[in-house]
Amino acid sequence: xxxxxxxxxxxxxxxxxxxxxxxxxxxxxxxxxxxxxxxxxxxxxxxxxxxxxxxxxxxxxxxxxxxxxxxxxxxxxxxxxxxxxxxxxxxxxxxxxxxxxxxxxxxxxxxxxxxxxxxxxxxxxxxxxxxxxxxxxxxxxxxxxxxxxxxxx
Numbered sequence: 001x002x003x004x005x006x007x008x009x010x011x012x013x014x015x016x017x018x019x020x021x022x023x024x025x026x027x028x029x030x031x032x033x034x035x036x037x038x039x040x041x042x043x044x045x046x047x048x049x050x051x052x053x054x055x056x057x058x059x060x061x062x063x064x065x066x067x068x069x070x071x072x073x074x075x076x077x078x079x080x081x082x083x084x085x086x087x088x089x090x091x092x093x094x095x096x097x098x099x100x101x102x103x104x105x106x107x108x109x110x111x112x113x114x115x116x117x118x119x120x121x122x123x124x125x126x127x128x129x130x131x132x133x134x135x136x137x138x139x140x141x142x143x144x145x146x147x148x149x150x151x152x153x
Contacts, residue, residue: 001116007063009112013125014054014066016108020135021047023101027094033151036091036142040098043135050128057121095143102136 001009021044028040055065109129113122145151 003061003063005115006061006117006121007058009115009117010054010058010061011063011066013108013112013128014051014058016105017047017050017054017128018066020044020101020105020132021051023098027098030094031091033091035151036094039138039142046131046135050131053124053128057124092143092146095139095146099136099139099143102132102139105132106136 024040024044024047028037028044031037031040058065106129109125109132113125113129117125
C-alpha cells in the first residue's frame with residue numbers, strides 16, 4: 001500500500017473516530033443517568049485520543065489529517081437528539097443509537113485491517129480496533145440492561 005492510500009485510510013478512521021467522540025458527547029448530553037454520562041464522557045475522550053494518534057500517523061506518511069467528522073455522523077447525532085427528545089431522554093433510545101454508531105466504527109476498522117500496510121501501523125490499528133470492539137460490546141451490554149430495566153453499572 002502506498003503512502004497516499006495509507007493517508008486516505010487513516011483519514012477515514014479519523015472521521016469515524018471523530019464521529020465517535022462527537023456521538024459519545026451527544027449521548028452524554030441526552031442520557032439522564034449520571035453513570036452513563038460519565039461512561040460516555042470517558043469514551044469521548046478515548047476517541048479523541050485515537051484521533052490524535054491517527055493524525056500523527058497521517059503526518060508521518062506525508063498527509064494532512066482530516067479535521068472533521070463525516071456528514072453521516074452529523075446526521076446520526078441529529079437523529080439521536082431527535083429520538084431522545086421524542087422519548088424524554090430515554091436511556092434505552094440513547095444506547096440503541098450509540099450502539100449503531102459503534103457498530104459502524106467496528107466495520108470501518110475491520111475494512112481498514114483488510115488492507116496491506118506496514119507492521120507497526122497494523123499493530124496500532126489492531127490495538128484501536130480492539131478498543132472499538134470493547135466500546136461496542138459494552139454499549140450493547142448497557143443497552144440490553146436498559147431493555148430489562150436494569151440501571152447502568
